[in-house]
Amino acid sequence: MFTATRPVRTSDAVPDSAPPVTGVDMDPLPLDDDPGFEAGIDAGIDTAFDPELARLVDQYGLPLVVLDIQRAVRQYGAVREAFAMVDVHYDVSALAHPALIAAIDAAGGSFEVAHDGALAALTEAHADPTRVLHATAITHPHEALAAYNAGVRRFVVDGPADIEKFVGYPDDLCLIVRLRPVSVQHSHALPRGIRAEDALRVVGFAASLGVRISGFSLNLPDDAAPEQYVAAIARAIGLMADIEAATSIRFDMLDLGDAFPGRAWRRAADRNMLSRAIRAIVATETSRVTVTASTNRAVTTGCITIVAGTVERDADPLLASDCIDDGANVAVIGDDEPSPSLFAPFFRALTQSGHRILRPARRATQTGSSAG
Template sequence: MISSQPSVIEHIDFTSEAERIRSLVATHGSPLLILDCDAVRRQYRALSDALPGVELHYAIKPLPHPAVISTLMQEGARFDLATNGEVDMVAELGLDPARTIHTHPIKRDSDIRHALDYGCRTFVIDNPDELKKFIPYAADVQLLLRLSFRSPDAKIDLSKKFGCDPAVAMALLQQAADWGIRILGLSFHVGSQCAEPTKHVEAIRSCGGIIMQAEALGLPALSIVDIGGGFPVDYQDKVQPIDTFCAPIRDALAGLPAGTRLIAEPGRFIAAPSMTAVSSVMGKAKREGRWWYYLDDGIYGSYSGRIFDYTHYPIDSLDFFGERSSSVLAGPTCDSVDVIEDNIMLPELECGALIVGRMMGAYTSATATDFNFFRKAEIVVVNDAVSEEYNVVPLTA
């Protein structure tokens, strides 16, 4: 099975968003996550326009849903895999393995073999022990060396757990050459939800220096630079438009050696705007002068990103008229930590009122649980289309 949640495809043209939401809730109940494939297309195309010449590999982790994969397959996207489950998902959807890379820096031997059996040939390493695992597969693989560039301004610093210090890159490249393992290029990920592109630029320039240094030492040529992800989206605060954010990145990429193959691993940027969460008020109570509204979705469900992803989502009631006062939105479980927002301005609501969370595509359903036996929100897919075949050049030396 490629998804543990039901997925219903809707082909309905509603005159307003509120009408669409009410109709879907009437049909499917709540809680609900509405996955809009048009938003996936818009985000993919916007980033493609902002990074011309960069091959976009969608990072499946934030929203591993078949409709997202199929939509991006239609767009000609490539894909970033990190686990056996993700390999299985794209394999079941018929994705050509030439359109994939496997980017988890730490893998079991069985993980390597599983990806190879599927047909994925490009992997990522960041240390000598991981490099050693590829000795038996040297004739079948090509590797990217992941570098670490710490980014304190990122929402989540992805260079803390993975990546090697650029200062030891030459030693790893030499070790790979000694063992007959082909390292094809360099990769990095400066962090998630970056406010500025400064660290991307620094990392790209450092990669350029390593490429030239490797050439000077007579090591095998490095022909790929993978700039990872981190491209920001609007939650409660506005971020730079993507074309503005990417302008310095484009300039830095232009400084790499001619012919360098450029790839990126966007996840959140593509996924986040694609889903809207809809939940219902199950009950209400006035506590210390404020209304508490208890929803049928919460921190252990679609709003799991409040904990795991440190994200405050744009949230409002579907009926937003009336005098507003400081209120609390709580989830349905018996756990006191299950509070979505503890100071949100809302009109007085009644049981059955609908609460809408926006920008809910990334790290929400993917990290939701069935804790306390409250079911996960059903995902309803709208604006879906039939998949088509695309021919994409694989990563080769």
């Protein structure tokens, strides 16, 4: 097991203009209905119109949360297919269900750890840690060490203070620095990451500590338009080229951030345009750069149904988590899944063991449910 040590910070070790590390609200992505997803909300529909749903209600009782795991896996695969040049990660905070994690892992998928508790959910589901991108804010060095010893090698960091936590790590470490958005929408709280104008000094600071920065991560809003992605990607590639020209450092990673592909997933034309742009800006001109991104509601849209007197389809994962916390039954369905009754005891066992739910809006909340 690797044991990390790091030096005491000297008074002149941090770049003068390096920004402070600050938090940013992470609300779920409000996707519009898209015929490609066959998603929507039907409130107040009698279950008699849906024989399968009625059967599940008869079997499990009310209230009931129904999770279509195989549909979620298919939708994750659709994102990967639409953006074949991007290593698309599933953001576990969208739905931290062990059956979904296991299915995506079995399909060779990758994961993003964006919130406290996500890595524990992946570990419990026996997911491959080498395919994990760790983007959770690291408060203490022992958190970084625990993730590394669990097998994680790729970390998104927010500035010099985070970089210092990785001093002395082996050469297989991959650090990606988050870039602050060009325009800040909320004046009361700065978003996480560094300013582009500080990037050269931050990269140089890391090099002075013996830590290599592999690339940069974008910080775009959840509903970013394709044009916003294109502009941000072009700026990041230009920044990387400028730093490479000024130093001997070479970059090989570009992360497109969370909630990918933003607004583009609602229309095929937007998806195609964004895919072509990424290939033209990154894959063709800088083929040595690996492009990653993380998706969330594009995977879980249309996969959660809550039955509690009325029927709510395409329910929000956070609402589903609240229902499960309050004692709702859970049924997992899917074309290739065994009977839902085989999963019920497993969920209750997780509940008794205090399994953690992931809640983007309420960070580090521990509950007793097996879905997030």
